[in-house]
Amino acid sequence: MPDLIEGKERYFIRRMREADLAAVREIEVLSFSNPWSVNTFRGEIQNTGVSFPLVVVSRPDEEVVAYIIFWHIREDVQVNNIAVHPGRRGLGLAEAMMRYVIAKTRAAGAGFMTLEVRRSNAPALALYQKLGFEVLGTRKNYYTKPDEDALVLALVLDQ
Numbered sequence: 001m002p003d004l005i006e007g008k009e010r011y012f013i014r015r016m017r018e019a020d021l022a023a024v025r026e027i028e029v030l031s032f033s034n035p036w037s038v039n040t041f042r043g044e045i046q047n048t049g050v051s052f053p054l055v056v057v058s059r060p061d062e063e064v065v066a067y068i069i070f071w072h073i074r075e076d077v078q079v080n081n082i083a084v085h086p087g088r089r090g091l092g093l094a095e096a097m098m099r100y101v102i103a104k105t106r107a108a109g110a111g112f113m114t115l116e117v118r119r120s121n122a123p124a125l126a127l128y129q130k131l132g133f134e135v136l137g138t139r140k141n142y143y144t145k146p147d148e149d150a151l152v153l154a155l156v157l158d159q
């Protein structure tokens with residue numbers, strides 16, 4: 001039985017599967033100027049043990065509406081991708097996914113969570129700051145289409 005996102009019985013979260021890839025790629029294309037390919041997502045699904053690709057599914061229509069992909073290696077968690085379908089934004093889904101991952105990885109012994117974000121991505125930055133992330137530094141011209149710096153954000157989990 002997949003875990004419910006707390007307080008949101010209309011949605012549940014579970015591991016991403018091959019059958020989700022078309023819906024995931026559609027959200028990815030709507031969300032990023034330089035989207036991941038289907039094969040990149042497939043690689044994450046197959047990278048069991050290190051990568052945790054999760055999808056949020058709506059009820060009762062069973063539609064994939066959001067996803068988050070993170071790597072968990074010993075104490076370190078790296079969030080590599082997160083997106084919500086444009087039609088489902090502003091409902092608290094990204095915050096619920098992040099809180100779910102923070103709770104699960106903290107309970108599994110992780111100590112530190114990091115991620116990169118475009119400097120201009122105000123919605124994502126507001127989300128991470130709300131969750132307590134702090135800016136660790138900058139990666140110059142990390143992104144393309146358009147070229148832009150990444151801010152490296154971090155959250156200490158073991159406190």
Ligand SMILES: CC(C)(COP(=O)(O)OP(=O)(O)OC[C@H]1O[C@@H](n2cnc3c(N)ncnc32)[C@H](O)[C@@H]1OP(=O)(O)O)[C@@H](O)C(=O)NCCC(=O)NCCS
Nearest residue numbers: 031082083084089090091092093094095117123124126127
């Ligand atoms: C960033 C993104 C994941 C947020 O998803 P969401 O489900 O709409 O966000 P939530 O409804 O959970 O919002 C949680 C918090 O995020 C921040 N936030 C979300 N959307 C925002 C917006 N448009 N403007 C400002 N802050 C915003 C707010 O702090 C919000 O808390 P609040 O409701 O108390 O103000 C979504 O906009 C998205 O998919 N963007 C494209 C992909 C992307 O940029 N991913 C991040 C890459 S690092």
